[in-house]
Amino acid sequence: MTDKLENKFLDKPFRISVAPMMDWTTRDYRVFARLFNPHVWLYSEMVTTGAIIHGDKARHLDFNTSEQPLVLQLGGSNPKDLALCSKIAQDWGYSEVNLNVGCPSDRVQNNKIGACLMAEPELVAECIAAMQHAVDIPVTVKHRIGIDDQQTYEDMLNFVDTVAQTGCNHFIVHARIALLKGLSPKENREIPPLRYNDVYHLKQDRPHLFVEINGGIQTLQQTQEQLQQVDGVMMGRAAYHDPYMLAQCMTLWQQTPPDRFDIMQQFMPYIERRLSEGAPLSIITRHILGLFQHLPGARKWRQALSGNNAKTLADVEQALTEMQERLYAATHCFVAD
Numbered sequence: 001m002t003d004k005l006e007n008k009f010l011d012k013p014f015r016i017s018v019a020p021m022m023d024w025t026t027r028d029y030r031v032f033a034r035l036f037n038p039h040v041w042l043y044s045e046m047v048t049t050g051a052i053i054h055g056d057k058a059r060h061l062d063f064n065t066s067e068q069p070l071v072l073q074l075g076g077s078n079p080k081d082l083a084l085c086s087k088i089a090q091d092w093g094y095s096e097v098n099l100n101v102g103c104p105s106d107r108v109q110n111n112k113i114g115a116c117l118m119a120e121p122e123l124v125a126e127c128i129a130a131m132q133h134a135v136d137i138p139v140t141v142k143h144r145i146g147i148d149d150q151q152t153y154e155d156m157l158n159f160v161d162t163v164a165q166t167g168c169n170h171f172i173v174h175a176r177i178a179l180l181k182g183l184s185p186k187e188n189r190e191i192p193p194l195r196y197n198d199v200y201h202l203k204q205d206r207p208h209l210f211v212e213i214n215g216g217i218q219t220l221q222q223t224q225e226q227l228q229q230v231d232g233v234m235m236g237r238a239a240y241h242d243p244y245m246l247a248q249c250m251t252l253w254q255q256t257p258p259d260r261f262d263i264m265q266q267f268m269p270y271i272e273r274r275l276s277e278g279a280p281l282s283i284i285t286r287h288i289l290g291l292f293q294h295l296p297g298a299r300k301w302r303q304a305l306s307g308n309n310a311k312t313l314a315d316v317e318q319a320l321t322e323m324q325e326r327l328y329a330a331t332h333c334f335v336a337d
């Protein structure tokens with residue numbers, strides 16, 4: 001890291017966060033992710049207002065205190081319901097509430113949730129105003145740079161300006177448009193090209209807003225480069241498939257990244273507790289497959305823990321010991337993965 005960057009990080013508040021990801025950023029993943037870095041902000045999976053109001057609140061909202069700072073991401077477009085759920089989130093102990101205006105799935109579009117709301121900035125503003133009125137914790141918005149027939153920078157600026165009139169000042173921008181007709185959610189994360197410049201322009205044009213960029217950011221170096229343009233970086237798939245990059249980000253706070261094996265030693269008692277609660281081991285091990293990404297032996301680690309290959313905690317310990325031996329050998333002689 002250059003001196004210029006170090007100074008910038010010391011001078012200016014910045015934020016690194018792990019994106020909300022349905023079925024991926026579960027409680028188990030979040031407890032694991034937290035061990036890599038105490039500073040990054042973690043997000044829940046999106047929870048709809050209907051699920052909170054009519055469903056099992058504890059199942060949707062419970063978290064471990066170690067996960068903090070933790071944001072609850074809400075899906076919905078009814079201001080009253082969103083206000084109620086924001087209040088519930090605050091009382092539950094969340095640090096922040098975020099409204100999802102980026103998800104392109106058909107299922108959510110039919111319920112007026114997600115990216116389709118970019119076509120209705122006034123409604124989003126009404127929702128955010130109601131949420132802010134209900135709570136003291138910050139309310140933020142995660143959105144796209146555009147959708148189907150609103151793809152220009154000016155369209156996005158109009159969306160942000162309309163919502164910012166409520167006093168909302170933190171926008172997380174996925175730097176891709178979402179094509180709501182024709183592309184699947186997965187394709188909508190891959191096919192529309194990344195337009196980082198639109199997000200940089202937003203920061204330049206509205207310097208008083210806290211602008212966090214999202215989409216395709218995979219390494220510490222890319223994170224550092226983004227922080228020269230914007231206030232925050234949100235990482236999704238990379239933080240899931242290669243969680244150690246969160247540890248590498250410790251250097252942004254002038255701190256040393258923790259060791260992978262120390263992280264696992266801290267995670268083992270959590271796995272043990274979850275097993276004693278009746279959780280199947282595989283729903284926890286699926287989140288730790290990427291721990292040794294890019295290192296020799298990473299494939300064998302993944303194989304040992306994939307599916308139901310590991311049946312007991314002892315199997316996880318065994319995989320860890322073998323990984324340690326492989327890494328030791330690899331530093332002394334060549335070992336094929």
Ligand SMILES: Cc1cc2nc3c(=O)[nH]c(=O)nc-3n(C[C@H](O)[C@H](O)[C@H](O)COP(=O)(O)O)c2cc1C
Nearest residue numbers: 019020021022045046100174215216217235236237
């Ligand atoms: C499996 C999966 C589930 C996702 N679920 C959500 C979600 O619940 N809410 C949301 O705002 N974005 C969701 N996203 C989008 C991510 O938050 C993020 O915007 C996207 O993956 C781009 O960032 P990345 O390139 O760093 O992964 C999901 C992405 C993935 C891969």
